[in-house]
Amino acid sequence: MTETTHLLVVDDDREIRDLLTRYLTRHGYRVTAAKDGAEMRRFLADRNIDLIVLDLMLPGEDGLSLCRSVRAEGGPPVVMLSAMGEDADRILGLEIGADDYLPKPFNPRELVARIKAVLRRAQGTSHAGPVATGSVHFCGFTLDQAQRRLTDKDGQEVALTAGEYELLVALATRPRRVLSRDDLLEITRGRSAGPFDRSIDVQISRLRRKIEPDPADPTIIKTVRSGGYIFSPEVSAP
Structure with missing residues (x-):
């Protein structure tokens, strides 16, 4: 990935938004942060976003609803974050269209690894081997x-x-x-x-x-x- 890869971090906790913005920026990503679904939609409408890091628990429209909307509109891949670490919550997030799911608290290094894996899949460079064209x-x-x-x-x-x-x-x-x-x-x-x-x-x-x-x-x-x-x-x- 390059520094032009644009991530959108959506979390209502300002401390987490700031921490992730700094950490992901240090790893070469361009990062935009949003505090809720309304800001997320605004940024998606006027910026070229490659991947969304989306918190499940948000004020107003929650992460599940937002993820479902992103999928229906053919939006970018979604890595979902949640303090709710139960299997049922994780499976529900994946069922409605999240590309990966990471429970809080998490190691930022693991988040970066998962972001890279999702981007590889989205860009056709997964571990499946050379990209087929037929x-x-x-x-x-x-x-x-x-x-x-x-x-x-x-x-x-x-x-x-x-x-x-x-x-x-x-x-x-x-x-x-x-x-x-x-x-x-x-x-x-x-x-x-x-x-x-x-x-x-x-x-x-x-x-x-x-x-x-x-x-x-x-x-x-x-x-x-x-x-x-x-x-x-x-x-x-x-």
Whole structure:
């Protein structure tokens, strides 16, 4: 990443905003800070933001609602922060579209590592290897790796977060091969993955809702008992 990478820190605690602004600036990022959702929206409207560091508990509109709005509008990746460290809160944040989640208190070095990992995924330089540029077709969908987009049989784009996109690429380019959660974490997140990371299961669930005819009875991304997941349909290139 370079000093032109622009981060938006959204937290109602001025001390935390100032601390993160100083720390992230020292690591070469350009940083804008907002105290609430209204400021966040204003900055997103008139500045080119590459990633949002978003606190869950905010006055007025909370972080979950703001993250959902960012996803619906096709906004930048989101790393969510929260003093609520329970699994249920973390999973909820990931389900509504956060690209990563970090409980407070946290080590700023870990935040930087997670920001870098999310930006790598968003910019197509993940640990999955060299960036592919071709398209693959499956079940009426087209996964265009040059444009980093998924379209359905009618040519309509299916909105994916950076994490969902990388996970789909990992699966669709390795069809009919059982991939464990650890395999998928390594491919999509590399060393930023932590122990007991459940984000793969959350993202699989979100992907199924977007591409499966019946998410409750998946036929595209199947679960392998005690193994992981397998991308089952036939995949073809143009």
